[in-house]
Amino acid sequence: MADGQESFSVPFEKLNGSNWEEWSRKLKAWLVAKGLWEATQGPPQQAAAGAAAAVAAAAQASQRKDPKALGAIVLSLEGSQLPLVEGLETAQEAYQALERVHHRTTAGAKIHTTRSLFELKLRPGDSIRQHVTKMLSVFNKLRLLQVNFTEELKVYILLSSLDKSYDNLCLTLESMNPADLTLQYVTGRLCDEEERRLREGRAGSG
Known part of the structure; x- marks a missing residue:
């Protein structure tokens, strides 16, 4: 692997339709370790007056990480799960689409x-x-x-x-x-x- 090139081979079982709880915990831990989890939460919201510059900077950082986070999510899916994220363009959209299908709280x-x-x-x-x-x-x-x-x-x-x-x-x-x-x-x-x-x-x- 070339210097500076980062591997995204996931070190845990891929999402297969029956392991959401374990997969989501391990995916979050892995993305946190990679510094990519925030991309799944969408752009930062302005929390206080006068914080516009900080929020804008955080949003730009999140935007730069989004392609990597999205790619990591897709690579952590079994083939049967790929249609659920097909055509989605952000990590947040992909994660939320999977969550809606698999995270049942009924x-x-x-x-x-x-x-x-x-x-x-x-x-x-x-x-x-x-x-x-x-x-x-x-x-x-x-x-x-x-x-x-x-x-x-x-x-x-x-x-x-x-x-x-x-x-x-x-x-x-x-x-x-x-x-x-x-x-x-x-x-x-x-x-x-x-x-x-x-x-x-x-x-x-x-």
Whole structure:
């Protein structure tokens, strides 16, 4: 690659129609790192009297970045998604067009995602780390849909999704001060418990 030439090969999975939440988060982080995210938000608006010169300068900077931001968005799409941005000329237009199609905040989407959360159950032999990762992913999807659970409720939902082999650990956690039962603490205890079981399994088979 020639000096000064910038690569826009996206380092994450392209938008395919079913991964909007993950794609949009990673696209934003990547564009922010490239200094291009502001182009997706459109030209800056004048926020205060006497700021016209600053706003004009910011608008010019955003305009210069727009072709790169638009190109990056298009290159991060699977072929099936390209018709959604065909003919659009700015990064803001492209991002908003994709958002209108994929970012559902309807009652149906909220119900479907909430149901998927409560259907997540740890089965004997499943990886607790993978189970926790799945639950955290659904919590985040619900947050994007403006469905928010308190930290305390997230902990209770997670613990209620475990199989009976974790009953003793749950009893120990239930005896603690609820203020200490953060999601980070509980997930750490669960992962520690899984690691302990794996060590015992290796020792028993050795």
